[in-house]
Amino acid sequence: MNAPLNIDVVQILLHMLNLVILVGGLSLILYKPIVKFLKQRRQYYDDLEKKHAEYEKEYEKFESEKQQLLADAEAQAQQCRQQAERQIAEMTKRYADEAKARADAVIRAAEDEAEARKRSILESAQTEIGELVLSATQKLLQDGANEKTDSALYDEFIRTANAADGKKKK
C-alpha cells in the first residue's frame, strides 16, 4: 500500500481514526462543557445588565416622579402661602375695622355719657341756684315780707314755672 513519499493508506486511516476519536472525545469531554459554561456566564451577565438597565429606568422614573412631586408640593405650598397671606390681610382688615367700630362706639358712648352728665350737672346746678334764690328770697322776705309781696312772688314763681314747663314740652 506504499506510494511515493512513504504515503501509506493504512497509516492515513489510522491517523484519521485517531483524529476522529480525538475530535469526538475532546468535543464531548472538554469543548461543549466549557462552551456551555461560557454561555451560562454570558447569560448571567446579560441578565444582570438587563436588570441593571431596568433598575436604572425605574430609578429615573422614580426620580422624575419625585421631582414632579416636589414641584407639585412647592406649587401647593406657594398657593397655601398666598392664601394664608390673603386670609391674614383680610383678618387684619376685619380686626382693624372692628376695633375702629368699637372705638367709635366707645367714643360715642363717652360723649353721650358726658352730655348726660353735663345735663344732670346743669339740672342740679339749676336746682341749687333755685334753692339759693329761694333761700335768699326767704331771707329778703323775712326782712320785708308781707301778704302782697308774698302773693306777687308766688304768682311770679308760678309764671316762671309754667314758662319753664312749656319750654320743656316743646
Next chain:
Amino acid sequence: MRLRENKKINPRTVILIVWLCLIAVLVLAIVIIGLPHGEKSETIKEVMRDSVLHETNRISLFGLQVNPALISAYIVTGVLLLFALILRIFVIPRFKYVPGRFQTAVEAVTEFFTGLADKNSPHKPGFVGAYIFSVGLYIFFGTLFELFGIQAVTTHGTGISLPAPVADINGAIAVGVTSYLVILFAGFIVRGVKGGLGVLKDFSLPVSMSFRLFGALLSGLLVTELVYYYTALSFVLPVIVGVLFTLLHALIQTYVLTTLVSIFYGEATEPKLKKEKTKKIKKGENQ
C-alpha cells in the same frame, strides 16, 4: 402527532451513533487494507531522508509496522483525552463566574477557537468550533511533543526519538483529508447536494492543506536541524532556537489550519442568495 413526537431521537444520540459508526468504519478499513501484504522494505541511506520520510525506522503496532509519528499521534491523543477528562471531572465543575488564572487560560483557548468559528463561519459555527478546537490542540501539542524526545524501539531494535505526529506525511494527509471531509459533509448537510458539489469542486483543498502542514513542519524541522548543525559546539543556543522554532511553527500551523478550515466551512455552509434577489441588488447598485 404523538407517534411522531415519540419517534423523535435526541440529536446527541444521533451524533454519538454517527461518531461510533465512523470509528467502526475506519477500524474496519484499517483491518481490511492493513493486513500483511508481504514485505515492504526500502533501504535508507540518509538520516535526513529518514527523518523526513520515516521509511526505515518503523515501530510495531499490534503486529503492524507503522511510522513513529503514528505512535506519537496516539500518545498525544491519549494524553489530551486524559487531560480533558481530568479537567472535566475536577476543574470544570468548579468553574467560577470570576475566573482564576488557570480557568482564564482554559477559557481563553476555548474562546479563541469559538471566536474563529463565529467569525469565519457565522451561519453554522457549532461543529466547526469543536472541530478546530480539537484539531488545533492536536497540532499544537503534537508539534510540541517532539521537544520531549520520548524514546521508542524500532523494529530493528534501535532506539528512536518520537517525532511530531504531523511531521509524517501520512499524519498531515490525515488532517487535511479529515478537514476536507468535515467541510464536504457540512456542505451536503447544510446546503444539500448543491453545497456538497460546491465543496467537491475544491478537490485540491485536502492536498493543499496536507502539504502545507507537512511542508511547514518539515521546513521547521530542517531549519532546526541546520541550526543544530552550525551551533554544535554551543550548549545553549540550539536548545533555545530549537524550542523557539518548534513553538513558533506549532502556533503558526495551528492558527493557519484552523483559520483555513473555519473559512472553507463557513463558505460551504453559507446560504446563497437567490438569483432574482442578486439581479435586483445589481440593478439597484447600477441605479
